[in-house]
Amino acid sequence: MGPTTAPGGMASVIQLLSANPPEGWRASTCNTFSDRGLMSKLNRWRIAKKEIKNGSFDLVHIHCAAGWSYKRKLSIAKVANAPVIFHIHSGKFDIDAKSSLSKFQVVCLSESWCKRLKPLVGDSISVQNPIKLREVSGNKRENFTLLMGRDDPVKGHDFAYSLGLDDLRVTGVETAPEGVTALGWVSEEMKWELLSTAGCLIVPSKFEGQPMVILEALSVGCPVIASSNIPDLPDCVISVKNDEKDAWLKAISNPITDGLIDSVKKHDIEIVKDKWREIYDSIIDSSASTE
Numbered sequence: 001m002g003p004t005t006a007p008g009g010m011a012s013v014i015q016l017l018s019a020n021p022p023e024g025w026r027a028s029t030c031n032t033f034s035d036r037g038l039m040s041k042l043n044r045w046r047i048a049k050k051e052i053k054n055g056s057f058d059l060v061h062i063h064c065a066a067g068w069s070y071k072r073k074l075s076i077a078k079v080a081n082a083p084v085i086f087h088i089h090s091g092k093f094d095i096d097a098k099s100s101l102s103k104f105q106v107v108c109l110s111e112s113w114c115k116r117l118k119p120l121v122g123d124s125i126s127v128q129n130p131i132k133l134r135e136v137s138g139n140k141r142e143n144f145t146l147l148m149g150r151d152d153p154v155k156g157h158d159f160a161y162s163l164g165l166d167d168l169r170v171t172g173v174e175t176a177p178e179g180v181t182a183l184g185w186v187s188e189e190m191k192w193e194l195l196s197t198a199g200c201l202i203v204p205s206k207f208e209g210q211p212m213v214i215l216e217a218l219s220v221g222c223p224v225i226a227s228s229n230i231p232d233l234p235d236c237v238i239s240v241k242n243d244e245k246d247a248w249l250k251a252i253s254n255p256i257t258d259g260l261i262d263s264v265k266k267h268d269i270e271i272v273k274d275k276w277r278e279i280y281d282s283i284i285d286s287s288a289s290t291e
Helices: 009-019 038-054 068-077 111-121 157-162 188-197 212-219 245-253 262-267 269-289
Strands: 060-064 084-088 105-108 145-148 168-171 180-184 200-203 224-227 238-240
Touching: 009 060, 009 212, 009 269, 038 068, 060 068, 068 084, 084 111, 105 111, 105 269, 145 188, 157 168, 168 188, 188 212, 200 212, 200 245, 212 224, 212 262, 224 245, 238 245, 262 269
Parallel strands: 060 084, 084 105, 145 168, 145 200, 168 180, 200 224, 224 238
Antiparallel strands: none
């Protein structure tokens, strides 16, 4: 359950996990997202809450960001008639939720996030985001820099524009300064074409959890330069502070190109779904033993 129809990484995770359930499990999705204004968002929340309250499930797996997303998802978790997994994706989760989440299995994106969030959410377990590894056909990379992400200050668009790159292409935005190509939201096919041909991907975000776009880029051999604000980056990703423009320009001119695909093999959906099977089965076994 989560923003299944939203653009962005959390929806990609939900779609991939629901399309590839663990052995012995079947999955359905419940959408909590609407982009049609406040009343529509509230209505979507009420519908999702009713679906979870009245549905017949063995387990409810909730995907959550922070802020209002957390509050809405928590209210839904409380009415579920099945064990709940509360899966936190946010890179800026700062809510004291330890008591509120005590009845649920909390999941974070990495061991470091488990440690970082322990004072706020209590004990949790880590499961990395999944990707579906694709065959790389050896596409020739071009001399453009790619930035992918919603039009939000946290994604660092203004900083990227300030670098004055010769050919910067940006998805998720409809307008951009002169000299920058604004591509808007692109199709899945176009996303993969861009990642397969870009000279590099830049991710100058102020904070992130475990960005799917970085994993997806590496999976097709696209070099990545990312903000040092993003934790748990593979060694092949060049990490740069957001106030060091010269370092960004140097990294973009000389990105790391070796070991990219190997660095994300542990994120393969076939590996990740087996981890989820262990968690799901353990929760069901635990619930059965207490009945």
